Amino acid sequence: MNSNNFYIMIVEYGPFAEAIEKNNKFDVDHCDLCDSNLRIKKANLHVIFKGKKMADFYRIPQYNIISQKFQEILIKNSITGFSFDDIHIEDEDSTLLPKNHINSLKELVVLGEGGFLHHLDGTIVRKCENCGRILENQELIKGFSVNFRQWDGSDIFYFKNWFGMPIVTAKVKEIIEEENLKNINFTDLNQFKFS
Numbered sequence: 001m002n003s004n005n006f007y008i009m010i011v012e013y014g015p016f017a018e019a020i021e022k023n024n025k026f027d028v029d030h031c032d033l034c035d036s037n038l039r040i041k042k043a044n045l046h047v048i049f050k051g052k053k054m055a056d057f058y059r060i061p062q063y064n065i066i067s068q069k070f071q072e073i074l075i076k077n078s079i080t081g082f083s084f085d086d087i088h089i090e091d092e093d094s095t096l097l098p099k100n101h102i103n104s105l106k107e108l109v110v111l112g113e114g115g116f117l118h119h120l121d122g123t124i125v126r127k128c129e130n131c132g133r134i135l136e137n138q139e140l141i142k143g144f145s146v147n148f149r150q151w152d153g154s155d156i157f158y159f160k161n162w163f164g165m166p167i168v169t170a171k172v173k174e175i176i177e178e179e180n181l182k183n184i185n186f187t188d189l190n191q192f193k194f195s
Contacts, residue, residue, distance in 0.1 A: 006146055007173045007186040009156075009166040011059045016183045017051030017097055019058035019065050022090040031131035038131070038163065045087045045107050052096035056181040058105070062164030068104035070181055074156075077175050081112025081154025110166055112157025115150020120190055122147070125161075132161035138194035145190060 023046045026039040045063055058065040065087060074082065084106040089095065095102055116132060117125040120143045126136045134141075144159075146167075151157065155169045173186050 005170045006189040007168050007170070008189055008192055009057070009168050009172075009176075010185045010187060011055075011057050012183040012185045014183065015051075016053045016055035017049045017058070019047045019049055019060050021060045022046050022048045029131075031128060031133065033130035034128040034133050034135065036128065036131060036133045044085055046090050047087060048090045049095045049097050049102060054097055054101050055183040057184045064108040064110070064164075064166060065105050066108045067101065067181075068106075069179075070108075070176075071104075071106055073175060073179050073181070077171075079155045079172055079175075081110060081152075081156040083109045083111060085109050108156075108166070110156055110158050112154025113150075113152045114154075114157040114159045114167055115147050116161055117159050118145045118147050119143070120145050127161050134161055142193055143188075143190040144192060 025042040027042055029038040029040055031037075039062060041063070045060070045065070047058075047060060047065065049058075054067070056067040056070045071084060087105055087107050089102050089105075092099075092102065116127060117134065119125060119141070122145060124147075125134055125141065125144070127134055155172050157167050158165065159167065167189060168186070176184055
């Protein structure tokens with residue numbers, strides 16, 4: 001398996017409803033060395049939804065929410081590297097989405113670990129030695145690779161210094177495409193560019 005067997009799972013917004021944070025409680029993990037902050041949720045996500053077209057994948061910054069169909073597909077295919085958390089729907093009566101859809105949504109909690117980000121040539125992306133934050137000019141980065149000694153082998157994982165962006169194996173990509181899940185796109189990890 002090489003770097004082009006991994007994909008970044010991305011939400012396609014378009015005509016689909018969007019999840020929006022509402023009244024969430026976060027701790028902030030501050031790095032004194034590079035002065036960056038990481039939000040860490042203290043409780044289940046609180047969200048509202050705008051729009052009326054159902055999707056299978058919703059995102060709020062750093063966190064992912066998936067439909068019941070998506071949940072069932074992951075379980076049925078023995079995909080590894082995740083769990084589910086309940087979410088709380090704020091202003092439930094004002095949403096235009098069907099109640100059975102929003103009541104079955106769960107947060108996709110990514111547990112798989114991919115180590116730190118590496119360039120295509122295998123060298124590590126320059127990072128803060130304390131928190132791991134990317135310190136390189138992101139506009140100059142063209143693609144990433146997985147260090148197999150750091151990756152735990154999970155089908156879904158995060159890099160330690162790219163929290164919130166799910167990375168999946170070719171197996172997961174193929175299953176999602178075969179099942180025709182809505183509003184999910186993939187970018188080859190080795191072709192990714194920051195925009």
